[in-house]
Amino acid sequence: MNPSTPRTMFEKVWQQHVVTEPAGEPTILYIDLQLVHEVTSPQAFEGLRLSGRPLRHPERHVATVDHNVPTTSIADRLVIADQIANAQVSALRKNCADFGIELFDVQDADQGIVHMIGPELGLTKPGMTIVCGDSHTSTHGAFGALAFGIGTSEVEHVMATQTLPQSKPKTFLIHVEGGPNGALPFGVTAKDIILDIIGRIGTDGATGCVIEYAGSAIRAISMEGRMTICNMSIEAGARAGMIAPDETTFAYLKDRRFVPKGAAWDQSVAHWRALATDPGAAYDRELHIDATQLAPSVTWGTSPGMVTSIDAAVPTLDQARTDADQKSFTRAYEYMGIRPGTPIQQIKVDAVFLGSCTNGRIEDLRAAARVVNGYHVAGSVRAMVVPGSQAVKRQAEAEGLDRIFKSAGFEWREPGCSMCLGMNPDILSPGERCASTSNRNFEGRQGRGGRTHLLSPAMAAAAAITGHFTDVRTWNFKA
Amino acid sequence: MEPIKILTSTAAPLPLPNIDTDQIIPKQFLKRIERTGYQDFLFYDWRRIQEGPDAGQPDPNFVLNKPEYKGAQILLAERNFGCGSSREHAAWAIAQFGFRAVIAPSFADIFFSNAGKNGIILATLSEAEVQTLMQRSIADPRHSITIDLEAQTVSDQQGFLARFPIDPFRKHCLLNGLDDIGLTLLHQDKLQAYESARQNQFWLDPKPQIV
Ligand code: SF4
Numbered sequence: 001m002n003p004s005t006p007r008t009m010f011e012k013v014w015q016q017h018v019v020t021e022p023a024g025e026p027t028i029l030y031i032d033l034q035l036v037h038e039v040t041s042p043q044a045f046e047g048l049r050l051s052g053r054p055l056r057h058p059e060r061h062v063a064t065v066d067h068n069v070p071t072t073s074i075a076d077r078l079v080i081a082d083q084i085a086n087a088q089v090s091a092l093r094k095n096c097a098d099f100g101i102e103l104f105d106v107q108d109a110d111q112g113i114v115h116m117i118g119p120e121l122g123l124t125k126p127g128m129t130i131v132c133g134d135s136h137t138s139t140h141g142a143f144g145a146l147a148f149g150i151g152t153s154e155v156e157h158v159m160a161t162q163t164l165p166q167s168k169p170k171t172f173l174i175h176v177e178g179g180p181n182g183a184l185p186f187g188v189t190a191k192d193i194i195l196d197i198i199g200r201i202g203t204d205g206a207t208g209c210v211i212e213y214a215g216s217a218i219r220a221i222s223m224e225g226r227m228t229i230c231n232m233s234i235e236a237g238a239r240a241g242m243i244a245p246d247e248t249t250f251a252y253l254k255d256r257r258f259v260p261k262g263a264a265w266d267q268s269v270a271h272w273r274a275l276a277t278d279p280g281a282a283y284d285r286e287l288h289i290d291a292t293q294l295a296p297s298v299t300w301g302t303s304p305g306m307v308t309s310i311d312a313a314v315p316t317l318d319q320a321r322t323d324a325d326q327k328s329f330t331r332a333y334e335y336m337g338i339r340p341g342t343p344i345q346q347i348k349v350d351a352v353f354l355g356s357c358t359n360g361r362i363e364d365l366r367a368a369a370r371v372v373n374g375y376h377v378a379g380s381v382r383a384m385v386v387p388g389s390q391a392v393k394r395q396a397e398a399e400g401l402d403r404i405f406k407s408a409g410f411e412w413r414e415p416g417c418s419m420c421l422g423m424n425p426d427i428l429s430p431g432e433r434c435a436s437t438s439n440r441n442f443e444g445r446q447g448r449g450g451r452t453h454l455l456s457p458a459m460a461a462a463a464a465i466t467g468h469f470t471d472v473r474t475w476n477f478k479a
Numbered sequence: 480m481e482p483i484k485i486l487t488s489t490a491a492p493l494p495l496p497n498i499d500t501d502q503i504i505p506k507q508f509l510k511r512i513e514r515t516g517y518q519d520f521l522f523y524d525w526r527r528i529q530e531g532p533d534a535g536q537p538d539p540n541f542v543l544n545k546p547e548y549k550g551a552q553i554l555l556a557e558r559n560f561g562c563g564s565s566r567e568h569a570a571w572a573i574a575q576f577g578f579r580a581v582i583a584p585s586f587a588d589i590f591f592s593n594a595g596k597n598g599i600i601l602a603t604l605s606e607a608e609v610q611t612l613m614q615r616s617i618a619d620p621r622h623s624i625t626i627d628l629e630a631q632t633v634s635d636q637q638g639f640l641a642r643f644p645i646d647p648f649r650k651h652c653l654l655n656g657l658d659d660i661g662l663t664l665l666h667q668d669k670l671q672a673y674e675s676a677r678q679n680q681f682w683l684d685p686k687p688q689i690v
Contacts, residue, residue, distance in 0.1 A: 016683075019666065020669040020670075024647055024648060025662070028663055028669070032683050032684065032685060033685040040509075040565070040566065040567070042512035042513075043512070043567075046512070046513075051660070053660070059686055067509075082510070087510075087512060088511075123685045123686070125685075127682070127683055128683050128685070133565060134565060135589060149589055150589065151589060151592065151596065152567040152568075153567060153593065153597070153659070154593075154596070157659055157663065160660050160663075160664070161660060161663045161664060161670065162670075163663055165648075165659060165662070165663060203497060203559065204559040204585060204587065207559075207587065207588055208588060237559070237587060237588065239588055258686050259687075260687050264681060264689045267682065268681070271682045272682065324557055325496075327496070328495075328497060331495075421506055421564075422506060440501075440563065440564075442499050442501045442502070443501070443502065443524075444524060445501055448505075448524065448529075
């Protein structure tokens, strides 16, 4: 490519990481950081041992435990009652020790969901390539990194070679324009934007693409919100989501543990600034969204694309766009125990889950606490807050958010994936309906037979108080 | 990985779009640390009766429980097969159950690459072509389909013939049963050169020595 041709941010990051482009084979792409957790790594370590291959760069690997760990007490976490889960966590401890990988274990002050601790520790930085055996690795794209989820064979591949064979994805610009200074309508959050996007383009709408989010609304959103948006890129089928680093990014990163300091910081920022897409660079696809028209979103079905707004109703069968959608709608009505045409606000919830790598950050807990303050959880609802990391938990406790939640009747838990995926003791019972700030509402995702509705933290908090979906735009804030 | 050139087999039809990896293998089986033994967990919930006095028993209506589809090495599904979680366990379960190919109008990205690494052929055909095969396999469980990887075709004895695209490299690996890591390590010299050229770019290091 001609060096003067305008390039997208993705193109720049990609080119910088090309190790070689062998004829007739995929490009071999260098991977700067691999994040590791207990669930998708044991078979990769096993593969290394079986083949006698060393782990090439232990310092480019960081591990934590999150998916399996109970969120109740430190004692429950140190030795997990579920023996299979315990064996998996123990295997990770042994593997990290054997291969020289730094592990943030349950008792560590920096433990947390894998996609929380990367940014918090400053391991995640603009322009890097980051992978993890977890589809929500797309989260790290909020910093202008190229970050994507991989399978366990690929985890092993990165361990052995610090590279991955990759075919080049296409580029997809999603431009989100806000009001003055990029402002979003009151009550509309990053979560509502991404749910709306998935609803528009479908869960396979961005397959094979790296999405770049741009526009005044994106620029005005905090790092926390940008991570929420990039996190759910995978729910639209995208390989990754990216946002160009700017002052907001640099302010977030400055002084974090693994971020260069002093003159090295200035030098780093200069490189990171140059990553933004050049004016005039072309994308394979584009979508423009007017964020001033958005309302808080709630999913009604069993795919994140089955989404509508809080002031709407569950769509009827004739609103399905294709025959295949009709079939999915019918199945979803039945699984969700919901009738087409039901106004969303009439749907009652049994459980509320505030947490996950989508919405378990400090800003999310602040937004929810503002709604909850001065109220009590509805009698029929069980509600829990699971901070995404120890750092978030500490910060929230320092701000007194835990007291607001606890006095309102929420449980206040230890960090982990918790009810996002029901691999640990936090699960829904069959038929139980949950307002959840997580990212997937697939059948059984939060426990067999459980019914999940995805929404923003403030909206989840409001549902916890009233016992049904409630429009946070009309909320009577008491503090 | 076992090389594969031509596959002729009956097919199990799953006429649903967006079959996600949570359905292919539910999360409770992700706690295992082994790489084998996943065949019994494939479509675990769908294979069992969910409610009533027979809860937990095999559901005779689910295609993989029907004796007439036993031994099928081809799975037929609708669009966006394998979406959702990145778990490679989904590919392991499919392969270990005995499937060597999935035919669908489209596949999710991560599943696509996981399947390739486990010797599963993913044949992408048009919606209409998949429907034709689906109807024939539903109407007659003995309906046999041939996938010729070399020629990149899917055919049957009733005159069906369609071509499917496949990346030449992936095809080469499947045909010869090659291991990806070994292939990459053939480029060792390029990798070393890349790493030395990158040595001073501390702003891309997860843990820069300079801090
Ligand atoms: S919080 Fe949920 S989405 Fe995030 S890493 Fe954990 S299980 Fe995956």
